[in-house]
Amino acid sequence: MTAKTKLLSARQTVEATPMPRALQLLTILTLVGFCFTLVLGLFVAGTDIQQGEIQRIFYIHMPSFFGAFSAFGLTVVGGILYLWRKSEGWDRVALAGVEVGLAFALINLATGAIWARPIWNTWWTWDPRLTSAAIMALTYAAYLMLRAGIEDETRKRTFMSVYGIFAFTSVLVTLFIIRVVPETIHPVIVGASPQNAQGSFEATSGVVMALVPSMLLWLTLMPITLIWHRSRIERRLEAVNRLKMRILTE
Amino acid sequence: MDEKTPIIEVENLSKTFGLLPVLRSVNFGVARGETIVLLGQNGGGKSTLLRLLAGLSKPTAGLIRIGGWQMPKEAMEVRRQIGLVSHQSLLYGNLSARENLDFFGKLYGMAKDERAERIRVILDQVGLAKRADSLARDFSRGMQQRLSIARALLHQPEILLLDEPFTGLDQSAAERLEGLVMSAQREERTLIMTTHQLGRAPTLAGRALILSRGQIAFDGNIARMSAASLGELYAGLCGGATVA
Amino acid sequence: MKTPFRTAVLAIVSKDLRAEIRSRELLSVMAIFAFLCILVFSFALELDRVAREEAISGVLWVTLVFASLLGFNRSLAQEGDQGNLDAMLLAPVSRPAIFLGKLLSNYLFTLIVALVILPLMTVIYNSNLLRGWLIVTTVVGVFGFSSIGTLLAMMTLHTRSREAMLPIAMLPVALPLLLTAVRASTNLLNDSPTREWLVWLQLLAAVTVIYLALCWLLSGFVLEE
Numbered sequence: 001m002t003a004k005t006k007l008l009s010a011r012q013t014v015e016a017t018p019m020p021r022a023l024q025l026l027t028i029l030t031l032v033g034f035c036f037t038l039v040l041g042l043f044v045a046g047t048d049i050q051q052g053e054i055q056r057i058f059y060i061h062m063p064s065f066f067g068a069f070s071a072f073g074l075t076v077v078g079g080i081l082y083l084w085r086k087s088e089g090w091d092r093v094a095l096a097g098v099e100v101g102l103a104f105a106l107i108n109l110a111t112g113a114i115w116a117r118p119i120w121n122t123w124w125t126w127d128p129r130l131t132s133a134a135i136m137a138l139t140y141a142a143y144l145m146l147r148a149g150i151e152d153e154t155r156k157r158t159f160m161s162v163y164g165i166f167a168f169t170s171v172l173v174t175l176f177i178i179r180v181v182p183e184t185i186h187p188v189i190v191g192a193s194p195q196n197a198q199g200s201f202e203a204t205s206g207v208v209m210a211l212v213p214s215m216l217l218w219l220t221l222m223p224i225t226l227i228w229h230r231s232r233i234e235r236r237l238e239a240v241n242r243l244k245m246r247i248l249t250e
Numbered sequence: 251m252d253e254k255t256p257i258i259e260v261e262n263l264s265k266t267f268g269l270l271p272v273l274r275s276v277n278f279g280v281a282r283g284e285t286i287v288l289l290g291q292n293g294g295g296k297s298t299l300l301r302l303l304a305g306l307s308k309p310t311a312g313l314i315r316i317g318g319w320q321m322p323k324e325a326m327e328v329r330r331q332i333g334l335v336s337h338q339s340l341l342y343g344n345l346s347a348r349e350n351l352d353f354f355g356k357l358y359g360m361a362k363d364e365r366a367e368r369i370r371v372i373l374d375q376v377g378l379a380k381r382a383d384s385l386a387r388d389f390s391r392g393m394q395q396r397l398s399i400a401r402a403l404l405h406q407p408e409i410l411l412l413d414e415p416f417t418g419l420d421q422s423a424a425e426r427l428e429g430l431v432m433s434a435q436r437e438e439r440t441l442i443m444t445t446h447q448l449g450r451a452p453t454l455a456g457r458a459l460i461l462s463r464g465q466i467a468f469d470g471n472i473a474r475m476s477a478a479s480l481g482e483l484y485a486g487l488c489g490g491a492t493v494a
Numbered sequence: 495m496k497t498p499f500r501t502a503v504l505a506i507v508s509k510d511l512r513a514e515i516r517s518r519e520l521l522s523v524m525a526i527f528a529f530l531c532i533l534v535f536s537f538a539l540e541l542d543r544v545a546r547e548e549a550i551s552g553v554l555w556v557t558l559v560f561a562s563l564l565g566f567n568r569s570l571a572q573e574g575d576q577g578n579l580d581a582m583l584l585a586p587v588s589r590p591a592i593f594l595g596k597l598l599s600n601y602l603f604t605l606i607v608a609l610v611i612l613p614l615m616t617v618i619y620n621s622n623l624l625r626g627w628l629i630v631t632t633v634v635g636v637f638g639f640s641s642i643g644t645l646l647a648m649m650t651l652h653t654r655s656r657e658a659m660l661p662i663a664m665l666p667v668a669l670p671l672l673l674t675a676v677r678a679s680t681n682l683l684n685d686s687p688t689r690e691w692l693v694w695l696q697l698l699a700a701v702t703v704i705y706l707a708l709c710w711l712l713s714g715f716v717l718e719e
Contacts (some may be wrong), residue, residue, distance in 0.1 A: 039526050084646045131667070139666035146663050149653035154308060159649045162712045166642070173670050180697070232366055240267075245269040308718070322718070326496060329586035338577035346514040356505035357585035359497035367619055375608070385516075 023228055030217070030225040037063075037214040045210035048201050054118050054245030055201055059210055061111040063218035064104045065133070071172055071223040072140070076168050079161035088238075089231070091157040094164050095147070096230035098140050100223055105137045119199040120185070127188040132174040140168040255318075255402035257282045257409065257440055258303065263312035268397050272298045274464040275312070276293030282408075285431075285441040287472075291488050296444040297337065299373055299461070300411045302440065304334045316409070323328045330358065333402035335412045340401065347378055347397050350386055358405040372400045375429060389479055392423030399430055400405045410434055412443035416450065428454070448484055449477040500627050502587040506595025507602070512601065520565050524607045528561040529614065536590070536618055550619050550681030555635070555672055556610065562604045562639050563661050568601050568645040571656075579651070581715060593644065593713035601640040608632050621683065631695055635675035638702035642668055645709040648716050671705070674698035 001151070006112075030098030041059030048055035113123045124130065144165055151155040160214070187200035201207070256279035265273040272295045280286060288296045294363070302314060305325035307390040314321040316328045334340075341350050348369060364366065373379045376396040386397060396431040402410060410429075416424050431454060434441060445451060450457055452472050458480070460468035467487040472480055498604065514520055514575040533551045539546065573596070582592050616623045643664055650659040678694035 026621055057625060083712075085526070134671055135666050142662045142666055146653065149655065150649075152652070154310075155652065158715050158718070161644075162716055163663065163667075165712065166708065170666050171668050173673070195606065203441070216638075241269045245271070304584060306583060326586055326588075327586060332584065334580075334584055336577055336580065338580075340577050340581035342509070342513055342572070342578060343576070344519070344572075345509065346519045349509075349512060353505055353582065354585065355510045357497060357502055357582065357587050359501060361584070 005074055019232075022223070023232075026221065026225045026228065030221045033213070033217045035223055037210070037217050040210040045075045045208075046204070047207045051199065052077060052117060052200060054115055056203075057111050059214050061108060062211070063214045064108040064111065065174075067218035067222050068101040068104035068108060068136075069175065069217050071097045071227060072168055072171050073097075073106060074223065074227060075101065075198060079164040082087070082157060082161045088157065089110060089235075090230040091161060096227040096236060098143050098167075098224045099222070099230060100166065102137060102144075102198040103135070105140070109133060109137060114132070114201075119246045125185070127183045127184050128177050129174065132170070133176045135172040135178045136174045139167045143167055193236060212248060254323055256280055257317055258442075259315040259322055259424075260303075261311070261313040261315075263302065264300075264316060265295070265302060265307070266310045268434055273302075273461075274427065276402070276464075276466055278459060278466060278469060279439060280402055280442065283435075283438040284453040284457065285435055286443075287455040287458045288442060288444040288461060289448065289451065289484060289488075290444075294461045294488075295464045297413050300334070300336075300413050300444065303409075304332055305329070306334075307350055330405060333405070333407035333410045335395075335398050335402045335415055337413045337417065338398070339386070339396060339398050341386045341397060344385065344386055346383045347373065347389075347400075348382045354404055358413040360405070363384060368404060372404055375403075375433070376400045377426065379410055386433055390419045390423060392420065392426075395419060395427065396424070396430075403434070407439070409442070411438045412441065414444055414446065416419050416445055425483075441442065448481050450482060458486050460484060497587050499588060499591050502585075502591040503595045503598065504647065506582070506592065510569070510596075510599035511602070512632075513671060514599075515535075517669065519572075520568050521606060522556065522601050523568060524561045524565045524603065525610060527555050527564055528607055528611050531557040531560060532611065532615055538671065546619060547557055547592060547621055547683065548680070550615065550621055550623070551683055554611065554615060554623070554679060555676050557585070558604070558608055558632075558636065559639060560661075561607055562600075562636070562643055563664065565603055565607070566600055566640075566647040567660050569603070570644075570651050573653065574651045575596040579648075589714045589717040590648045590710055592669045593648070593709070596648070597641055597644040599626050600644050601637055604636050604640055608636050608655065611621060623683070625682060627691070627695070628679060631698065634695070634699050634702055635671060638671040638675075638698070638705055640690045641667055641702070641706045642671070645713055645716060648713070670701045671698065674701060 037059065041056050045056065045059070047053060048137075075097035076096045078092075078097060079092045082090040082094060116125070117123050143160065147156060147160050147165060150159055185196050185198045188196040203211075253433075257437065258279050258280040260276055263273055263276040264271065272293075276299070278393075288299065290296050298307065302309055303321070305322040305328075306321055309353070319325070319327045321328070322429060342353070345353065351369045351372070352365060355369065360368065369382075370379070373382050376394060376399055378396055378400065383416065386394065395418075399415070402412075415427055415431075419427060428450075431443075432442065441455070443453075443454070452475050456471060456473040458468065458470065458472045459466055460483075466481065475483075533555065535557070536551075539549055539553075570579075573582070579592075583589075608628075609632075612623045612629065615621075643660075646667070647660055650656045650663060652660045666713050674697045678691050678698055681691035681694060689717045
């Protein structure tokens, strides 16, 4: 075979399998849902009396954390199922969960900083909850570094499944830290805010109405759709790399 | 077990490192008491094959059976039957020869008296009885190699896997090692060893496997072959190799 | 067919002890590092009396974590450099036994360093750290660090630049241990009422138990590769 025909046959092998119907549907639903919740948050919900328009960022800020929670949770599920079943698909889900979750966590940190600038008069402060959220993001950055450092393919998948399970502790710490470390200034919207919380606002029916759909979207549709897409890309990437190797070694 | 059934069966064995295929659909069987040399280029998959046989690594695809047990799933059943001499020493530098062997004896569940007796015998056999209480890190390469062999033979395994045992040994050490291999053969152990030294192969083993590009390119009797004709065969299969 | 669990664990621990008594490779490195760490902190945090007392438990735990990281790296490097981990894996020993053996010897060495640090800090920072419950906190917390550190060191053993990889992998995961241990120690040192520090000590113990269980379950997978 000449190099050219080899490449041609290689291309056919990595040709994408058509997008499953369910994924098409999910993608459309997610896009529509995202626009819908944006409209709710930006136009339908009332303006906060004390904080003004900036309070609207909250409709992204809090849901994005729960999106990260969901995605990292799927990493744990993917990891456990990989260790159990040894099927590479689950490891791809775990990896996709980390990347999607990390993106959500960064959105969460960025929106938080933007909100904090006018309300707390600073972009960032070393508050327990902010610190643990930053450490959570770093944990998953460490996941990606560690993953890049392991060469053997099966060893990589196994080790990263294990690490993905442990890394979730940083998510749990972030989630529960305001319950155990009371001196945070971060407000709690659901339930009683800590005494020192600065920038709380009341969860009026308008807030709840805009928040609930957004929360549901970020908890379920967003991470699932993105992770599904990302793991499909990963599969094609692996196929391409395998072919590259085959061509190089033949 | 029936004498004729092979002690090691390898079927369609493949192993991929990262994305690099190291072994591709390898098939062979080894009879009880047989000695095999594995030949092939560096990075040709020889060490990988030994690690797979030892149950230290998992096949990407295919099947390995040792004494009828599937590796590595049922490896626990055959661990006692396998001894490995790796290209690393697998020894603790801060422990003496005796302490090293004692530790591994414990891991193989040998009782105290049995251990002491067995260590005495094996150290004598590899010619290290006088240095039993020196630290392993003070040993020369040849002595470390002999201690490694003592470690691998300590639990009297049926199968002995040797990865490049002759590398870095001087003439007298190599001859001593050859003697050890011969005595293991007399004890009817199954031996699989990799080597670069084609010249040694016919004196050591009746059968050779030549691995080329992760596949078995030759599997046959070399007992009556001269070193030169084996070299020719090897060069033909692996391309441009020099005859040692 | 298998070698009894206890035999294997004891064999590994006694082997590590014997090698350590002979070479003192781990203890000397860890102790000197910890000592330097304490001195450096004491210069760097040129604090007044009150602020220094607030910082003591932080200094204690950060020092312990960094020193233990050095120890875990060295301890597993001893297994990796000559392929000895492979030799252990070849033996008919259950995989968790290998993990537990390494964990116990790592724990023992780190605990020795911790128990040397406590009187040392008492002198340098002029505050009594030799209190019963603080020692209990140390004994529990160090065990938590040792379990997660031993497992992660077994994983980073085969990675590129493993010396750097272990801290990066371990510090974020060890956060729940660090957080609870520091809280418990701070409250203990401030002579807070029992209910204030006991909660933290209980939390620390809970996290330690959970981590030990997870490490135990997952060690089989890590060592199989």
